[in-house]
Amino acid sequence: MSDNNVFNMDEHRKNINPSKLIKSALLIIALLLIIGGIFSSIFVVKEGEYKVVRQFGDVVRIETSPGLNFKIPFIQSITTLPKYQMLYDVNPEEITTKDKKRMTVDNYAVWSVKDPQSMISNARTIENAEAKMGEFIFSVIRSELGQLTYDEIINEEKSSRGSFNNRVRDRVNELLDRDAYGISVTDVRMKRTDLPDANEKSVFQRMISERESKAQEYLSQGDAESDRIKAETDKEVATILAKADADAQEIVAEGEAEAAKIYNEAFSQDPEFYELYRTLKSYRTTLNDETVIMLPSDSPYAQLLQGISE
Structure with missing residues (x-):
C-alpha cells in the first residue's frame, strides 16, 4: 500500500465522530425493541381454544373468537385452554349393588370447558377440574347403581336400568354448576363392570351351582314329559289293540255263525249222511x-x- 493511501485512511478515522456511532447504535436497538414489542404484542386465537390474557398473574380478559389479538408486551402473558370436547377416563372404583353385591365399575366421560373464567377461578387448572369431575361422577354412579341389582346393571336389556347414563350426566352437571367449576359433561358411559378379585371365585362357583341346579331341573322336567308321553302312547296302543281284538272276535263269531248256518243247511238235506259224517x-x-x-x-x-x- 502506498504512503498516500495510508495517510488518507488515517485522516478518515480522525473525521469519525464517536457520538454519532453511539446514537446510531441506540437507534438500531430502539428499532429492534419496537419491532420485537409489536410482534410480542400480537397473538392468534385458533378454532377450538380459549386464549387467557393475564397481567401479573391475574386474568384481565379471555378471547374466545378466532383471529388476531393484541396484548401489552412484556407485561401481559397468554395461556391457552381447550374449547373442544375432551375425554376423561374415570378411575375404576368398587360399589355395592342393591342386592349387596360388590362390583368394580369403569367409566369414561366426555366434557368441555364452557366458562373459562369460572374454571380458572375455582378449579385453576384442567387437571384439577378433571379430578373434581371424577369425584362427582363416582359419587353419583355409586348412588345410582346402589338402587339397582347386579343383574340389572350388567344386562342392558332389562328396563330397570333405563336412562342410567343420562341421569348420571344430568346430576354431575348439577353439582358442577352448583360449585361454579365452569365445565360441562356431555356424556358418561360405563366401559365395563368386573367382580372384585376377592369375590370373583366365590361368585363364579355360585353361578356354576345355579347353572347345574337349573340343568337338573330341566332334566327332571324332560324325564317327566318323557314318562307322560310314553304313558299316553301305551294307553293309545292298548286301546287300539283292544279294539282290534274285539273287532277280530266279532268277525270270527260272525264267521263261525255263518259256517254253522251253512253246515245246518247242508246237513239238514240228508240227516243220515250227516250222522255218518259225524x-x-x-x-x-x-x-x-x-x-x-x-x-x-x-x-x-x-x-x-x-x-x-x-
Missing part, C-alpha cells in the same frame, strides 16, 4: 294206535266197529 269224524278224533275203548258188546258203536249190522 261218526267218521269222531273216529278220526278218538281212534289211534294207542286208543283203548271199552264198550258194551251190544252198543251200536261197538257193533259198527266190529262190522256187525242189525
